Amino acid sequence: MKPHFHKVPITLQSSFSIRHDIKPDFGNIWHYHPELELHYVIKGEGVRFIGDNISNFVPDEMVLLGENLPHTWRCKDEYFQNNPDLTTEAMVIHFLPDCLGKYMLTLPEAYLIPKLFEKAKSGMVIKGKAKDKLVDLMRAAVDATNLDRIIILLSILKTLAETDEYATIVTSKNTFYQSNESETLRINKICNYTLSNYKKDITLEEVASLSNLSVTSFCRYFKLMTKKTFYDFLIEIRVSHACRFLIENKLPTEMICFDCGFNNVSNFYRHFKKVTGMTPLDYKRKYLN
Secondary structure (H helix, E strand, C coil), rough: CCEECCCCCCCCCCCCCCEEEEEECCCCEEEEEEEEEEEEEEEEEEEEEEEEEEECCCCCEEEEEECCEEEEECCCCHHHHCCCCCEEEEEEEEEEEECCCHHHHHCCCHHHHHHHHHHCCCCCCCHHHHHHHHHHHHHHHHHHHHHHHHHHHHHHHHHHHHHEEEEECCCCCCCCCCHHHHHHHHHHHHCCCCCCCHCCCCHHHHHHHHHHCCHHHHHHHHHHHHHCHHHHHHHHHHHHHHHHHHHHHCCCHHHHHCCCEEECHHHHHHHHHHHHCCHHHHHHHHHHC
16 A cells, blocks of 8 residues: 655654653554664554555564555554553654764674665564563663663664564565555555454445545556555455464354454465465464464
């Protein structure tokens, strides 16, 4: 989908920003920015969209996003019910590639950092001991001042650049287009409608009318913006929710099938294997074992 440019607030007194947010939800605007982003979820669950990847997110997940990589974290529906006891919490660092000076990236001792920035363009889920170390560094960065901030950022970059404990998020080489305000509103409207109604039969006529387009024009527009059909987009959202239900292990697979909007079990199994590369049973065994 076509993302919205987001201006990250960084003060003149700072070379990068660090936030510790506690909010009702993470918002739902699909956006991008020239800063890299290190995002650690402390509390919150839902579906994240990064590039053309749709996956679930859970607490204790850390993601590094490269410059101008479109993304949004969309919480589960429960987070939008005005429940004061249900909140999200995250630590987020934003920094430009040359925030410590353009010449630093050319230093022979810093050769791993440009390589890291290149890998980050596809998004990275950070895991293992590297993630644990980075969490401690991020917590320290929240309250750090002056040179301590720079030292901590260098330690974060060193840890990220040297680790092999990560998974790549975006595997395609698609280019994501910048958007104007009207296109941002249109694509976010489609996205939010789909996330709120994925359990039901959504027709092309419904989403086309939301976009003020004919069905033919909508299909062409959606494929151009997302590099996939609306039907494929809907299937991926349904499968991502099914993955979460399977991991929670509270419902039988057949019930999950219908709760996620599939109208028969054989279709569910076929689409699930196409998206994840494994059957629902294999997926459950992998994550529960």
